[in-house]
Amino acid sequence: xxxxxxxxxxxxxxxxxxxxxxxxxxxxxxxxxxxxxxxxxxxxxxxxxxxxxxxxxxxxxxxxxxxxxxxxxxxxxxxxxxxxxxxxxxxxxxxxxxxxxxxxxxxxxxxxxxxxxxxxxxxxxxxxxxxxxxxxxxxxxxxxxxxxxxxxxxxxxxxxxxxxxxxxxxxxxxxxxxxxxxxxxxxxxxxxxxxxxxxxxxxxxxxxxxxxxxxxxxxxxxxxxxxxxxxxxxxxxxxxxxxxxxxxxxxxxxxxxxxxxxxxxxxxxxxxxxxxxxxxxxxxxxxxxxxxxxxxxxxxxxxxxxxxxxxxxxxxxxxxxxxxxxxxxxxxxxxxxxxxxxxxxxxxxxxxxxxxxxxxxxxxxxxxxxxxxxxxxxxx
Numbered sequence: 001x002x003x004x005x006x007x008x009x010x011x012x013x014x015x016x017x018x019x020x021x022x023x024x025x026x027x028x029x030x031x032x033x034x035x036x037x038x039x040x041x042x043x044x045x046x047x048x049x050x051x052x053x054x055x056x057x058x059x060x061x062x063x064x065x066x067x068x069x070x071x072x073x074x075x076x077x078x079x080x081x082x083x084x085x086x087x088x089x090x091x092x093x094x095x096x097x098x099x100x101x102x103x104x105x106x107x108x109x110x111x112x113x114x115x116x117x118x119x120x121x122x123x124x125x126x127x128x129x130x131x132x133x134x135x136x137x138x139x140x141x142x143x144x145x146x147x148x149x150x151x152x153x154x155x156x157x158x159x160x161x162x163x164x165x166x167x168x169x170x171x172x173x174x175x176x177x178x179x180x181x182x183x184x185x186x187x188x189x190x191x192x193x194x195x196x197x198x199x200x201x202x203x204x205x206x207x208x209x210x211x212x213x214x215x216x217x218x219x220x221x222x223x224x225x226x227x228x229x230x231x232x233x234x235x236x237x238x239x240x241x242x243x244x245x246x247x248x249x250x251x252x253x254x255x256x257x258x259x260x261x262x263x264x265x266x267x268x269x270x271x272x273x274x275x276x277x278x279x280x281x282x283x284x285x286x287x288x289x290x291x292x293x294x295x296x297x298x299x300x301x302x303x304x305x306x307x308x309x310x311x312x313x314x315x316x317x318x319x320x321x322x323x324x325x326x327x328x329x330x331x332x333x334x335x336x337x338x339x340x341x342x343x344x345x346x347x348x349x350x351x352x353x354x355x356x357x358x359x360x361x362x363x364x365x366x367x368x369x370x371x372x373x374x375x376x377x378x379x380x
Contacts, residue, residue: 003075005059006068006083007090010104012111012182013047017119017131021046023055025113026082027067039163042170043114044177048107060105077342082306112171113182117194121187123216125244126253126363127281127309132186143366148359149312168197175205184214195225203233210236214277217241217265218257227269238274241266241301245284246294249374253283255367266299275302280340281309282356283375285317285328308340314356318346321353 008014008024015021020033021043027033032055036046046052055065064072071081087103094102121133130137130149140146171178181198188194201209211234220227230237243262244253251259266273276295278284284291292303309315317328317340325344332341357378364371372379 002059002062003072004062004064004068005087005103006071007086007104009052009056009059010107011109012113013043014113015043015115017115017129023065023067024082026070028069030067032067038114038167039160042167043112044170044174047110056107074339074342077345078339082339108177109179110177111180111182112178113184114167115184115186117183117185117188117191117197119186120191121185121216122190122218123187123254123257125255126283126360127244127279127312127315129311134186139363139366143362145359145362145366148355148362164193168200171197172200175201175209178209180210180212182212182214187216187218188213189215189217189219189227190222192222195222198230198233199225201233206233207235209234211238212274213237213239215239215241216243216254216257216262217269217273218262220265220269227272231272237272239269239272240275240277241273242279243276243295243303244278244281245287245291249283249287252364252367252369252371252374255363255369263299266295266301270299270301273301275304277307278303278305279307279309280305280317281315282317282320282378283315283360285320285340286324286377288332305340308343312356312359313349314352314359316343316352318343319348319350319353319356320344322348 006023012024013021014024015038016025016033019038020029021036021038021041022029022033032051035051036049055067058065068083071083074081075084090102094100119132119134121128121135124133124136124139128136130140130146140149183194185191185194198206198211211230217239227237227239243250247259250262251257278288278291280288288303288305295301295303308317313319317325320328325348329341329344360371361379
């Protein structure tokens with residue numbers, strides 16, 4: 001019944017791709033992200049700070065947390081949010097495993113979700129933030145589309161060697177408190193610092209730690225390492241595979257992905273793939289049912305839609321034509337836990353919609369790909 005409580009501030013340390021800590025990836029900017037920077041403070045000093053203890057106490061008392069307004073807004077609009085889904089999932093899991101107290105009310109075992117291993121990525125996804133991908137940043141610069149895509153954001157250059165060493169020591173010093181690493185990037189499987197950290201964890205401790213990756217799954221090997229090394233070393237390894245379409249449309253959205261190689265990796269690593277995570281935006285929102293069916297029937301993998309493109313706003317589904325949004329609301333009205341539906345009820349901007357189309361056409365011309373053939377409803 002508590003309208004404020006969320007498990008994440010009790011059991012997950014999160015840092016953003018812009019070099020600050022926060023409650024989670026959905027929390028808005030505020031006093032936490034302003035004060036706590038990854039270049040200035042190590043993860044556990046942030047997590048065990050007075051400010052975080054105060055937030056946890058307020059949550060237990062049912063007090064509203066201003067940083068959590070996105071989840072509150074979704075709950076008010078459609079009756080659910082990431083916060084409520086996390087609670088529901090934990091309760092269901094606890095019931096299945098006969099766990100008495102599934103929801104943490106104090107700091108205990110912790111999941112570490114940090115974005116300080118680097119931002120190298122081998123793909124330039126249409127909707128990706130250049131903070132998360134060196135390839136996307138380079139494509140925007142080379143194509144001249146940077147200004148239309150991203151304005152007034154600045155850049156985050158990552159941590160220095162000294163800062164990284166301090167962070168690594170802090171993590172290894174508190175390794176007994178960690179039961180899960182949530183690894184993201186960039187493309188984490190291609191980031192050397194992440195391999196360096198994981199391989200320094202003693203084997204007797206790593207056997208008690210779960211690894212979970214957000215990965216594009218385009219490569220299962222890095223130099224002398226492979227995912228088999230991870231599977232052998234850690235308690236359990238799962239992959240949430242970022243993938244937003246299939247076949248030629250996937251090839252455009254996640255350029256320059258080798259679709260055949262990607263699908264071979266899905267088959268090879270199938271046992272450890274927990275889900276395909278599909279980011280919803282204007283180029284795939286019409287076809288989510290077909291995307292789910294494709295991966296279920298061909299790979300026996302479920303597709304979830306936990307993420308929505310908020311920035312750049314020009315790719316957000318809220319700016320689609322009203323008649324399209326009305327049809328989508330009708331189409332998905334019986335789907336549970338679809339946060340993107342909330343966006344469809346918001347006011348649109350024709351200027352932003354046209355700006356989004358212009359950006360996608362510009363990318364297609366730069367990549368020498370025929371976007372009119374892929375999405376004739378937008379570009380015929």
